[in-house]
Amino acid sequence: MHAAIENLYATFAHCRIGDDFTGCDCCVGPEHSEKLAAPPLRELTYEDLERYSRKAMSTWGNVRHFKHFLPRLLELSIEHRDDFLDLAVVFGKLKYAQFDSWPQRERDSVDRFFCEYWEYQLDEPIVGAFEDSVDTVLCSLASALSSVQRFLDAWIVKRTDNATRHLAAFILNNSDTLLTKGCLSNAFWDTSGQPHAEVINWLQSDAVYRFADGPDDPVLVDDFAYAWSQLVAIRSALTVTEM
Known part of the structure; x- marks a missing residue:
């Protein structure tokens, strides 16, 4: 960086x-x-x-x-x-x-930093299944930018153990509000904004569903293992909400 x-x-x-x-x-x-x-x-x-x-x-x-x-x-x-x-x-x-x-050069400089900062966060070892570091950073990027889709796309192609665990933690940290209210849990999310909609749609995508190797994924052990069943429930709940 x-x-x-x-x-x-x-x-x-x-x-x-x-x-x-x-x-x-x-x-x-x-x-x-x-x-x-x-x-x-x-x-x-x-x-x-x-x-x-x-x-x-x-x-x-x-x-x-x-x-x-x-x-x-x-x-x-x-x-x-x-x-x-x-x-x-x-x-x-x-x-x-x-x-x-802002001038293009200034925007490009900030965007470059954000992209590298995001990669840095995804590579960072995660301690526990309810650690919210990536949740914090993604919400913060959404507070700055009109779209976070490129960060979601970068996440899904980064098939590393740390990226997988961060996804599990993100699911677990947001599961309660996603299941009951259809929205992400961090109070700084603008639930009517495009970035929030992008994340909601992304969580329902087949790419996220296939990101982990199901309930027996060897990376998702201990509390991380609950993320798979929660993702299945979230996908179902969000589909019902949209009907």
């Missing part, structure tokens, strides 16, 4: 912080802005930027300022995925900043 991160810094290097970086008078003092504006961008820590990540553009700075900090925010999301109040808020700032209207 190093090359993708370096590309972000190069792409957004023209977005200088300037002398107009201020926030809402009631909650962001000049000293807070100065603390972020003074150091070199790469030296800012998660602790430095966490508060800004929640307030960016809504009550602190503008789109240019957000673009200035974006490479560092995305870089920090690798190590601090679960430390931010919610990664969906951080990534969702892209939609707030009307990312789809």
